[in-house]
Amino acid sequence: MSTAPKPHPDLLVYKEIGPGDMRKLLAESNDADTGGGARDLRLPWKTFRSVMHRIFTDEAVARGGKKIRTAQVTYKDANGKTSQTTLEYWPATTSRPAEDRVSKVHSNPALAGGRLPNQDKGRVFLLFIRWSNGEIRTYYAYEDELRTPGKWAAEVRSALLTCIADTDNKNSKRAGSLLSVQGYYDFLDGTVHCHANG
Structure with a gap:
């Protein structure tokens, strides 16, 4: 009797959840005093x-x-029960033409809704992983756990830890706003991208 092959990850996209993003998940105002307070996570399109x-x-x-x-x-x-929900991905707007966004993060149970990340394990990263069976899953990864072998697959740890180091290095030379850690890893062809490296 044959069994279906176990699903494996095809694609990882990760984004650091900074203080402003955490406020969005909590449905509080964003950090800037420029108004808005949009409840979305932005990515350079x-x-x-x-x-x-x-x-x-x-x-x-x-x-x-x-x-x-x-x-x-x-x-x-929060109780460990597996559920499904719909997430929306919106194109850039005229007011923020360089950034697409994952919208309504404060009300989506896959991101907030009783599933807020811990804030006592170092920096927080939101992971989107597409699996070989087409399933999309979201996870929170923590810097402390990424630095400890065994919690995450070697490819995930390597991609994030390398991007953390590269982003920190670039930020150490910046006078203005700091870059957040964000990038992707394609398990199918080995493509690695850290946004801090262009």
């Missing part, structure tokens, strides 16, 4: 759109006829 479209594969039409992408995401809630 030129780098991430084609990769995020491999995660957000379903086309949809949102308010005002805006074309967006959605994904059915599997996650574990």
